Amino acid sequence: MLRLALVGDHRVGATYARIAPRLRKARFTAIADSDGATAQALAALIGAEVWAEDFDTLLAKHHGSFDAMLLHSASRFKEQHGARAAQAGKHILCQSPMALFRHEAAEIISVSRAARICLMIGQDLRFAPAIRVVKENGESGRLGEPGLLRIHRWQASECSPGLSDILPCDRPVANPLWPLLPEIDLACWLFGRGPEIVYATARREEKPTNTRGYVQLHLGFSDGGMALIDYAETLPKDDGYFSLSLIGSKGAAYADDHHNMQLLFTGGPPVALKTLQGDLHLLAQLQEFVEAVEQRREPAIGGTDGLRMIEVVEAAARSLAIGDSVRCLEEQAEDTLTPA
Amino acid sequence: MKRFRCAVLSVIKHDYIARGVTAHPRFEVTVVADDASQPDWVHERNQKFADEFRIPYVRDVERALAEYGVEVAVVSSEAERHCDLSVRAANAGLHIVQDKPMSNRLSECDRVVEAVERNRVKFLMWNRNFLPAVVHAQQVIASGAIGQPWAIHVDFYFSKDAGPPKGSRKPGDPPINWLQYQIAAHADGSDGALGREPIGELQNEGIYPLAYIRCLTGANVRRVFARTTAHFHQVNVDNGVDDLATVTLEMEHGLLGSLCVGRIGAASHPDIGEIKIHVLGTAGALVISEARPEVAVYYRGQPEKEFRHRRVAIDNDYLLMENFAHAIDTDSETILDARAGRAICAITEAALKSSRLGKPVNLSAR
Numbered sequence: 001m002l003r004l005a006l007v008g009d010h011r012v013g014a015t016y017a018r019i020a021p022r023l024r025k026a027r028f029t030a031i032a033d034s035d036g037a038t039a040q041a042l043a044a045l046i047g048a049e050v051w052a053e054d055f056d057t058l059l060a061k062h063h064g065s066f067d068a069m070l071l072h073s074a075s076r077f078k079e080q081h082g083a084r085a086a087q088a089g090k091h092i093l094c095q096s097p098m099a100l101f102r103h104e105a106a107e108i109i110s111v112s113r114a115a116r117i118c119l120m121i122g123q124d125l126r127f128a129p130a131i132r133v134v135k136e137n138g139e140s141g142r143l144g145e146p147g148l149l150r151i152h153r154w155q156a157s158e159c160s161p162g163l164s165d166i167l168p169c170d171r172p173v174a175n176p177l178w179p180l181l182p183e184i185d186l187a188c189w190l191f192g193r194g195p196e197i198v199y200a201t202a203r204r205e206e207k208p209t210n211t212r213g214y215v216q217l218h219l220g221f222s223d224g225g226m227a228l229i230d231y232a233e234t235l236p237k238d239d240g241y242f243s244l245s246l247i248g249s250k251g252a253a254y255a256d257d258h259h260n261m262q263l264l265f266t267g268g269p270p271v272a273l274k275t276l277q278g279d280l281h282l283l284a285q286l287q288e289f290v291e292a293v294e295q296r297r298e299p300a301i302g303g304t305d306g307l308r309m310i311e312v313v314e315a316a317a318r319s320l321a322i323g324d325s326v327r328c329l330e331e332q333a334e335d336t337l338t339p340a
Numbered sequence: 341m342k343r344f345r346c347a348v349l350s351v352i353k354h355d356y357i358a359r360g361v362t363a364h365p366r367f368e369v370t371v372v373a374d375d376a377s378q379p380d381w382v383h384e385r386n387q388k389f390a391d392e393f394r395i396p397y398v399r400d401v402e403r404a405l406a407e408y409g410v411e412v413a414v415v416s417s418e419a420e421r422h423c424d425l426s427v428r429a430a431n432a433g434l435h436i437v438q439d440k441p442m443s444n445r446l447s448e449c450d451r452v453v454e455a456v457e458r459n460r461v462k463f464l465m466w467n468r469n470f471l472p473a474v475v476h477a478q479q480v481i482a483s484g485a486i487g488q489p490w491a492i493h494v495d496f497y498f499s500k501d502a503g504p505p506k507g508s509r510k511p512g513d514p515p516i517n518w519l520q521y522q523i524a525a526h527a528d529g530s531d532g533a534l535g536r537e538p539i540g541e542l543q544n545e546g547i548y549p550l551a552y553i554r555c556l557t558g559a560n561v562r563r564v565f566a567r568t569t570a571h572f573h574q575v576n577v578d579n580g581v582d583d584l585a586t587v588t589l590e591m592e593h594g595l596l597g598s599l600c601v602g603r604i605g606a607a608s609h610p611d612i613g614e615i616k617i618h619v620l621g622t623a624g625a626l627v628i629s630e631a632r633p634e635v636a637v638y639y640r641g642q643p644e645k646e647f648r649h650r651r652v653a654i655d656n657d658y659l660l661m662e663n664f665a666h667a668i669d670t671d672s673e674t675i676l677d678a679r680a681g682r683a684i685c686a687i688t689e690a691a692l693k694s695s696r697l698g699k700p701v702n703l704s705a706r
Contacts, residue, residue, distance in 0.1 A: 147571040147584050150495060150600055152618055154625060197698055199565040199588060201596050203490060214491060214620065216596055218588045220698070224569025226586045228598050230493065232620055241627065245614065247497065247584070249506060249571055252608035258616070258627050325565060325699055 005030035005066035013042040019283040026290040032058040082108035095122040098306040109303035120299035121306035125182040127281040130255040144250030149227040155240040187227040195219035199325040200316040347410040350417035352385040364661035373404030405432040418535035423448035430455035435462040440547040442681040449682035464674040465681040467551040470659035487623030492597040494549035499609035502573040515578035540582030563590035565700040566691035611647045
């Protein structure tokens with residue numbers, strides 16, 4: 001039985017509490033949250049024996065109470081939770097992004113390899129039921145060679161935990177493309193490789209303090225593959241919208257919220273309601289981590305996947321800054337696994 | 341109301357345009373004409389259409405325009421002849437309805453713009469802007485429901501095959517001849533860009549989604565970044581033209597957008613294709629399926645190629661011609677005039693250049 005410690009913020013605790021009873025071969029034994037009352041309450045809810053108010057206390061006082069750490073806290077970047085958990089010999093499921101910069105991600109990977117622990121990157125979109133169907137059909141060969149991936153993801157500004165919300169304010173990050181990490185990962189995963197060229201465009205809202213807005217990414221892969229991704233944090237309120245189309249040489253898959261809307265009539269024009277897909281993706285992701293640890297194998301989303309997301313988003317940021325396309329292969333040719 | 345006599349100047353590519361013209365009671369086709377120097381297969385197709393409509397076929401364009409009292413030319417030749425026929429019609433004082441693409445050369449589009457404006461005639465590039473869902477999108481945007489549009493994306497996947505799949509050519513086999521393939525494919529409607537010069541789907545089909553973007557935003561495109569490839573069909577591979585393309589669009593007034601175009605193969609969609617419009621505005625957003633309204637029909641023994649979802653309430657042909665008639669009557673512009681067609685041709689030309697260079701390409705403010 002793998003013993004899990006959740007180093008989170010209050011937003012993820014409730015979700016893990018819902019899926020914990022369905023988890024096999026693992027259970028939560030420790031909780032850390034910057035708010036002590038929240039940590040204590042979540043520990044009671046999820047059945048964990050110990051709790052702490054921060055990562056350091058958890059590691060120092062309760063080191064023997066857990067085998068693996070789920071790193072969700074916003075302070076994971078500044079306090080280097082990833083590298084330190086690995087040094088402590090703990091297996092890691094680290095929410096993406098695993099680091100703010102390429103060299104920091106590379107260091108986590110190096111330390112994890114040296115410590116022989118399992119490092120998995122949390123990217124639950126890969127485990128979403130609709131995306132699993134797309135991936136399975138791609139892997140089976142039914143769709144042929146992937147040619148084009150199109151993704152729209154739109155959210156209401158008050159609903160989206162944009163990176164500006166979780167990043168420590170003393171880090172020099174103002175990259176509006178960070179929220180595209182899940183889609184960048186999907187693109188690399190579905191094409192089976194990273195892009196060779198990136199072109200990014202963006203629209204910012206007028207208020208200078210508001211980093212929310214809209215970004216658009218155009219990726220080119222070897223053999224002619226291409227992806228177009230747009231992300232908006234500008235919907236007025238409530239539900240967001242997600243649409244993914246994968247066009248292959250033999251077939252295509254369309255996972256589109258537009259196809260999955262229900263209608264509600266309450267007078268006036270009907271309202272479209274989205275039937276949600278539940279927490280199965282988070283359960284599947286966590287179970288995959290547990291299985292990878294138990295079987296001593298590479299997890300579905302390893303450190304190099306996390307590093308690649310950061311490399312692409314950094315290339316996209318440079319594209320945005322210079323107003324030109326950026327070649328990725330040149331950057332990836334660098335020895336990124338050597339800490340800077 | 342005045343009725344217009346129409347000359348069909350070549351009807352070898354899409355006869356649906358000449359048929360579409362007749363959807364409006366003010367327009368009647370009275371003669372088919374083409375140049376005598378054209379090859380036999382061209383004359384055969386023209387003659388067939390003329391026979392069906394019981395009108396003469398004249399192998400002399402200028403004579404037909406002079407002798408049949410026509411006021412409108414309907415041009416549906418090979419892409420590389422479109423503009424020349426339109427210029428000749430404009431110089432004869434005829435209004436023009438032209439098939440897509442406007443041309444495979446921007447310089448040819450410039451000739452049309454000059455001729456149309458000098459002769460003060462009306463020009464309509466055939467388009468789909470009056471499909472019910474597109475009209476609906478226009479109405480929603482015009483109502484202000486989503487505020488001011490600032491991003492627009494159009495997917496235009498066309499689920500038809502184009503001969504054998506990519507990778508099917510055996511060693512030693514000759515490459516597929518473009519024109520011969522297109523002529524042969526005409527019989528079952530799987531022909532694409534008929535012409536001597538191969539053109540890809542971005543040039544061939546791009547006018548439809550780009551016309552949507554123009555119609556819904558009114559903005560000119562200033563910069564493009566594009567990727568293109570021949571991903572599906574051997575005929576495209578052999579002739580070095582795309583069947584799949586994506587374009588990032590940077591437009592006037594800070595508008596952003598994108599375009600996906602592809603002839604993605606019949607197996608990739610149960611109907612004509614996934615064709616969608618996504619618009620983001622200052623106060624909301626809009627997602628439109630171009631196919632709607634539609635009716636689903638399934639039955640035992642249904643032919644494999646029969647669309648399961650039938651589009652209904654389509655009145656695009658009539659509404660295009662109503663728009664054309666209104667432009668003539670009131671000396672106003674059509675929904676897609678010569679300058680708009682030229683602008684779209686410039687976008688696709690820049691996109692192809694961007695794809696070759698791997699760099700964004702600016703468009704002039706012309």
